[in-house]
Amino acid sequence: MAAAEPLIRVENLVKHFVVRLGAFGEVGATVHALDDVNFDIMEGETLSLVGESGCGKSTTGFTLLNLHKATSGKVMFEGENIVSLDEKRMRPYRRQLQIVFQDPYSTLNPRMTVGEAVGEPILFHRLATKVELPERVARLLGDVGLPARFASRYPHELSGGQRQRVAIARALACEPKFIVCDEAISALDVSIQAQIINLLLDLQQKYRLTYLFIAHDLAVVRHISDRVGVMYLGRLAELATREQLFSNPLHPYTRALLSAVPEADPIIEKTRRRQILTGDVPSPLDPPAGCRFHTRCPIAMDVCRRVVPEWRDVGAGHHVACHAVGAVAPG
Amino acid sequence: MTAPAQDKPLLDVRGLTIEIDSRRGPAIIVDGIDLTVAKGETLGVVGESGCGKSLTMLSLVRLLPNKIRVKSGTADFAGRDLLKMSKAELREVRGGKVGFVFQDPMTSLNPVMRIGDQLAEPLIYHRNLSKAEAKDKAIELLRLVGIPAPEKRIGAYPHELSGGMRQRVMIAIGLACDPELLIADEPTTALDVTIQAQIVDLVRELRAKLGMSVVWITHDLALIAGLADRVAVLYAGTVVEDAPVDELFARPGHPYTRGLLASIPKLTDERTARLASIGGTPPEPGRRPAGCPFAPRCTLSEAICHERVPALEPLGTPTHRVACWVAQRQIREAA
Secondary structure (H helix, E strand, C coil): CCCCCCEEEEEEEEEEEEEEECCCCCCEEEEEEEEEEEEEECCCCCEEECCCCCCCCHHHHHHHHCCCCCCCEEECCCCCEEHCCCCCHHHHHCCCEEECCCCCHHHHCCCCCCCCHHHHHHHHCCCCCCCHHHHHHHHHHCCCCCCCCHHHHHHHHHCHHHHHHHHHHHHCCCCEEEEEEECCCCCCCCHHHHHHHHHHHHHHHHHHEEEEECCCCCHHHHHCCCCCEEEEECEEEEEEEEEHHHHHHCCCCHHHHHHHHCHHHHHHHHHHHHHCCCCCCCCCCCCCCCCCCCCCCCCCCHHHHCCCCCCCEEECEEEECCCCCCCCCCC | CCCCCCCCCCEEEEEEEEEEECCCEEEEEEEEEEEEECCCCEEECCCCCCHHHHHHHHCCCCCCCCCEEEEEEEEEECCEEEEHCHHHHHHHCCCCCCECCCCHHHHHHCCCCHHHHHHHHHHHHHCCCCCCHHHHHHHHHHHCCCCCHHHHCCCHHHHHHHHHHHHHHHHHHHHHCCEEEEEECCCCCCHHHHHHHHHHHHHHHHHHCCCCCEEEEEHHHHHHHHCCEEEEEEHHHHEEEEEEEHHHHHHCCCCHHHHHHHCCCCEEEECCCCCCCCCCCCCCCCCCCCCCCCCCCCCCCHHHHHHCCCEEEEEEEEEEEECCHHHHHHHHHCC
């Protein structure tokens, strides 16, 4: 379970992308991908970020690992603000902070065998000699449930589930403390998804890993998370333990999101009343003033159109950014 | 709900077999599928990637890609075989009595054509409307699928719309000529859940209003729970189970269906609880094993499963059919 000390502390993290629009790129515009995001990740826990496309959940993962340069804000890891480091000074931290992507087919080099792909980070970080390498690779493949003979295969010879196992083995290769799983199981078939979820849970226990799990499938998130953060249009709307978030969602967006998720039960589905949001997510090029959800919020008030709601703890670490919360639900 | 049994189904697919030219010669990828859809019924077709669910539906409107063809079978639609129609007859049916919604609107909408013109095209062709009438109807259709300010939107190009909007336009095109049958192939898979909920709601509402039959193809069992009257589960190119939706979720008969249902995370699970998972991977299309295609992954498989293909037969009730030697034997022993 989670310890009291955060492994990673994210403070006021902001990421804006400048894009050129117009036929000749003559118009500069700013994409507000991430604005003023604050959260801690505890050692050994799984913190999930959910939200719809463009909400900034993947940008959070990238910026946090210093793969995108943060516009402002801090990410504290082992006493260092890692987002301020250049690539050379970042290198010792890279080993400990890993990422697994959605599509292993585009992240694994098609010309490298599985053994080479898994062995590369080990040699790069000088964690083993070339002589020791085959044994290390075999052990890592064993960890992810693949036979050692797979080391000589190429990515195209593997199924989607097997490729994702290789990507996980590669992330594990340099003995990281922390892994960002960016939609790591989203592209897999249901029966394979369950295998990979079980694998991630087993590895977490075995190596005391901390996960930032980025996903849009709330059923999966509900299964594997300790805490869950809900993002909307570049901001965190709510963050709570999974029990709190799923049984007592406070933010109107969280409620709408949960109500949109179908349950695999025809009896429940026939009787449940959905809260259907109208409209689409506004453009992050020109996010609404005040609360970014106010254009679709069923309970929006006048203040929501003017003032950005404060990110506050309403009790026992349950954070929410909504003007209406507190007025209706005592902390 | 399900139509009475004496009614002739609107769509009756029998023994549909599809083959592909591979380097090793022709290979069967859909093997003798039987499907029926009653009038006003929604059939959910569920299966994982490569099970043949999309090809089955594409074959019905004769849109199979090169090197893939129907080898045998019939598809009776309102008394005529879709698979034997002439091109002229097909044109009448496609986009007319049978509407189609594909998964990815970005590749199925014409990028250089205004959406109003794309909507008007089938109306002018199938319904002989004038351009002005077609325009009015196009606006009405866009309003029906919940697009705000439709009189402005008809002049927009697909790239100017969001993903959810484009998918609505696809649905509007599928519905343009009041089809008797709407075939929707993973129409919400690329969409966010709140938009998916809007689209599902819309299809439910339109189905009630227009009385059409729907075939909804998906890999998402939870989605189908609230949408379908009946569900057909496909595995490796065969129907392994076919049952009314309540029956399927309450009493899944095929080990594959049971495995799929068990691998969905539940509300009541403990965080550290292991999910039930199905070991192994589905066979590659065209490399199906002898006997039951699921036998190599099945924990209950017996000698016969690896030798002979089980037939899709009633399990307990006539409307619940399962292709499994073990399930059939168990039900016989219990009787």
